[in-house]
Amino acid sequence: MLRRPQVKITSLGSNYLRVINPYMPLWWGMAMPGAGHIMLGKRWKGFFLFLFEFVVNTETK
Numbered sequence: 001m002l003r004r005p006q007v008k009i010t011s012l013g014s015n016y017l018r019v020i021n022p023y024m025p026l027w028w029g030m031a032m033p034g035a036g037h038i039m040l041g042k043r044w045k046g047f048f049l050f051l052f053e054f055v056v057n058t059e060t061k
Contacts, residue, residue, distance in 0.1 A: 025037075025039045025040055032050070032053070033050065033052070034046040034049030034050030034051075034052075034053065035050070037049060038050075
């Protein structure tokens with residue numbers, strides 16, 4: 001049986017693992033790129049994707 005770590009500790013703080021439906025980050029990621037990564041605790045990558053989507057949408061008018 002595969003076990004998940006209970007806590008992920010980084011230099012920015014700790015991120016507690018929550019039991020969530022695995023499809024929620026998928027749906028949020030399809031609705032707004034970067035939101036799924038932020039839900040999973042990958043804040044830098046999620047922020048970059050969110051910012052990239054914002055820039056692309058504003059530049060295409």
